[in-house]
Amino acid sequence: MDTVDRKLLDALRGNARATYAELARVVGLSAPAVHERVAKLEANGVITGYHAAVAPESLGYAMNALIGIFITDSADTDDIATSLSALPVVEHCWFVAGEETFVVKVRVADVAGLEATIRALNATPGIARTRTTVVLSTKFEDRVPVAEPDE
Numbered sequence: 001m002d003t004v005d006r007k008l009l010d011a012l013r014g015n016a017r018a019t020y021a022e023l024a025r026v027v028g029l030s031a032p033a034v035h036e037r038v039a040k041l042e043a044n045g046v047i048t049g050y051h052a053a054v055a056p057e058s059l060g061y062a063m064n065a066l067i068g069i070f071i072t073d074s075a076d077t078d079d080i081a082t083s084l085s086a087l088p089v090v091e092h093c094w095f096v097a098g099e100e101t102f103v104v105k106v107r108v109a110d111v112a113g114l115e116a117t118i119r120a121l122n123a124t125p126g127i128a129r130t131r132t133t134v135v136l137s138t139k140f141e142d143r144v145p146v147a148e149p150d151e
Contacts, residue, residue, distance in 0.1 A: 001046070004029065008037055009046070009146045016050045061107040064091070064138075065114055067121065068100035068131040075126030077101060083124045089117050100131065 004027050011018060011026045020031040020038070027034065041047045056064070071080055077095065084093050084104060092105040108114045114132070121130050 005037060005041060005046075006146045008034065008041070012038070012047070013144075013146070056107050060109050063110060063114060064105060064107045064135045066133045066135065067104050067106060067118070068133075069102040069104065069121065070099070070128045070130070071101045071126050072128045075101075075128075080124070080126050083126075087117070087120065089113070 007027045008023060011023055015022075018026075020034045023038070024031045024034045029037075038047070056062075069080070069084075071077070080102065081093065081095070084090050084102065087106075089106045089108050090104045091107050094103045095101065096103050106114070106117050108117055114134070118130055118132060121127055
């Protein structure tokens, strides 16, 4: 991974629909050379996919929260993760070090939806309790540094 690859990643993160010609202008290479580099980044698992970014609020998900999950001593983390994956409102799930075992990010329509989600989590076998933090606003998300590590 060199500086050109990092510039390509940054450009693709800004506009994943950019043409190879547009990307070539950004990094100073030919379109075929950019095509080859992007293909290598995909093949090596650096680029894992392309997607349409959707505003959750436009779909009725006006509220999100981070919920810390504390599990019982006898709970199996894989079973808990499977149960969490079955809940459509769970957008992200992290297995963490610290007091909680998992932290999940949920998106719901309103306070009633959040209450129902917390009730469902607390009724899940192996979950002892939860701790919820409501997100008031999001200042930024999805920031993965692509600059050189020394920069």
